[in-house]
Amino acid sequence: MGVLLEIKDLNVGFSVGDDRVHILNNVSMDINENEVLGVIGETGCGKSVTGSAILHLLPDNAIVTGNILFKGQDITKMDDDTFRQLRGKEIAAIPQSPSTSLNPLMWVGKQVAECVFEKGSDEREKKKIVSKVHDIFSRLGLPRGEDFYQNYPCELSGGMCQRVLIAMGVITHPELLIVDEPTKAVDWSLRKDVVDVFCELKKEMKCAMLFITHDIAAAKYVADRIAVMYCGEVVEIGPTDTVINHPHHPYTKGLIASMPSKGFNVMNGFMPSFNEIPKGCRFSDRCECTSETCLIDEPETIEISEGHLTKCSIYKNLNVSESFYHAIRS
Ligand SMILES: Nc1ncnc2c1ncn2[C@@H]1O[C@H](COP(=O)(O)OP(=O)(O)O)[C@@H](O)[C@H]1O
Ligand SMILES: [Mg+2]
Numbered sequence: 001m002g003v004l005l006e007i008k009d010l011n012v013g014f015s016v017g018d019d020r021v022h023i024l025n026n027v028s029m030d031i032n033e034n035e036v037l038g039v040i041g042e043t044g045c046g047k048s049v050t051g052s053a054i055l056h057l058l059p060d061n062a063i064v065t066g067n068i069l070f071k072g073q074d075i076t077k078m079d080d081d082t083f084r085q086l087r088g089k090e091i092a093a094i095p096q097s098p099s100t101s102l103n104p105l106m107w108v109g110k111q112v113a114e115c116v117f118e119k120g121s122d123e124r125e126k127k128k129i130v131s132k133v134h135d136i137f138s139r140l141g142l143p144r145g146e147d148f149y150q151n152y153p154c155e156l157s158g159g160m161c162q163r164v165l166i167a168m169g170v171i172t173h174p175e176l177l178i179v180d181e182p183t184k185a186v187d188w189s190l191r192k193d194v195v196d197v198f199c200e201l202k203k204e205m206k207c208a209m210l211f212i213t214h215d216i217a218a219a220k221y222v223a224d225r226i227a228v229m230y231c232g233e234v235v236e237i238g239p240t241d242t243v244i245n246h247p248h249h250p251y252t253k254g255l256i257a258s259m260p261s262k263g264f265n266v267m268n269g270f271m272p273s274f275n276e277i278p279k280g281c282r283f284s285d286r287c288e289c290t291s292e293t294c295l296i297d298e299p300e301t302i303e304i305s306e307g308h309l310t311k312c313s314i315y316k317n318l319n320v321s322e323s324f325y326h327a328i329r330s
Contacts, residue, residue: 001032004208005176012049012058020063021274023049025232027066031050031176035254036202038223038240040216040255042271045229047212051178052211055093056083067154070176084130087159088115093178094169098161100104101104101168102153108164109133109149115171139204140197159193169249179214191218198222216259220244225307228252231271231282236303238308248310248327250287281313289314 012024024046024076038046048199054057054068056075068075070091087093095101103111112133117126124149130149140163155163162182169177181192195218198211202222210290213219219226219240226243228236228251236249248254254267269286272278278285281294291313299313304323315323 001034003030004033004035004071005210006067006069007033007050007054008048008067008069010053010068011064012046012053012165013063015061017065020098020127022051023232023274027229027234029227029234029237031208031210033175034202034206034208035225035296036154036198036211036223038213038219038224038226039229040210040213040219040226041229042255043214043249044271046232047214047229048180050229051093051210053085055091056080060250077274088174090174091176091178092174093180094167094182095165096180096182096184098153098158098165101165102141102151102161106152107150108153108156108161109137109151111157112136112164112167112171115168132171133167135165136171140167141166141200158168159190160189161202162194163197166201169171170201170207173205174207177207177209178212181214182211183213183215191215194218201234211271216244216255217261228255231277232274233282233311234322235312236308236310238304242305242308248308248315248323249312250289250314251283253327254286 005029007029010024010027010063011022013020013022029037039050041047053064058064064076066068070086086283102108110132112128112195113170116129133149134144137148142148142160142163166255173206179198183194186194199222202209211222218325223240225238227234227238228243230251236243236247236252243252244256247256257265267286272282272285279300280296281287284290284294287294293313297313300316301311302311302315303307314326318326
């Protein structure tokens, strides 16, 4: 499996009036072909800013440094016209909410077809596209045929509308799909359904995904690897099983402990505002393991085992087995 997307030391800030607020701090992560990378963390930690940076959708007041390599090409250096050749085709995004992203007055099938209609397509090409829409609907567990194609969004259940949105994202067979909070706008009872669709999608469509969510349980089921973000930084990254069952960073441990299945122990404190980031480690004011070093020095990112990294100074001078025992003891 080759690397499809490589984010290297990405920094994003925004100029607001005369001020500048620095949001992403040296974010690095990569996604292999056909792999799902889950990005988790509390609201406001920088997950969507990361997704928008990949999609060239940051507002004009954004200041971006670092590199985002897609198949080796740096997309941060591409102008918007060049990037538009990739967006929607090789890199696509799934819109977040059916209620705001679907047109209530247009057949759902037509809305999916419109994503690939080119101006000037002749009747034969249009027919081909319509049959492609039927095909994608049935691959996503929706009914095949004209009857379904000609439904309006209000005639479908919330789960079906969500699948129509997914069809809009995948109709072009992208190599990379950016999915931002797919379970946020859906009813609690439909959450499992949405998670199942993404698991099926992974098998069926064979495309890589950046799966952004504050819902750790959803990431656990869908993602092959997980990146944990806190206050604009990646604090831990590794295989899903390792991050969920053997978290090393104190923040990841807190997040996991707050999952209903792990006891619902809500973490103390709040993420600092980006204007008042503590010196040293950004998590130091909430961490139970804070030492003097943490209040002074920014922690280094340390490789705990192959492909499992954490940005915490506890592990700086420990060898692998000591790190593991420290992680499960604390
Ligand atoms: N255009 C902008 N101008 C200033 N700040 C922004 C802008 N967009 C996002 N931010 C700030 O960046 C931080 C991270 O936001 P976001 O990536 O949306 O968080 P989340 O992890 O919830 O997706 C937030 O504090 C947000 O207010
Ligand atoms: Mg977000």
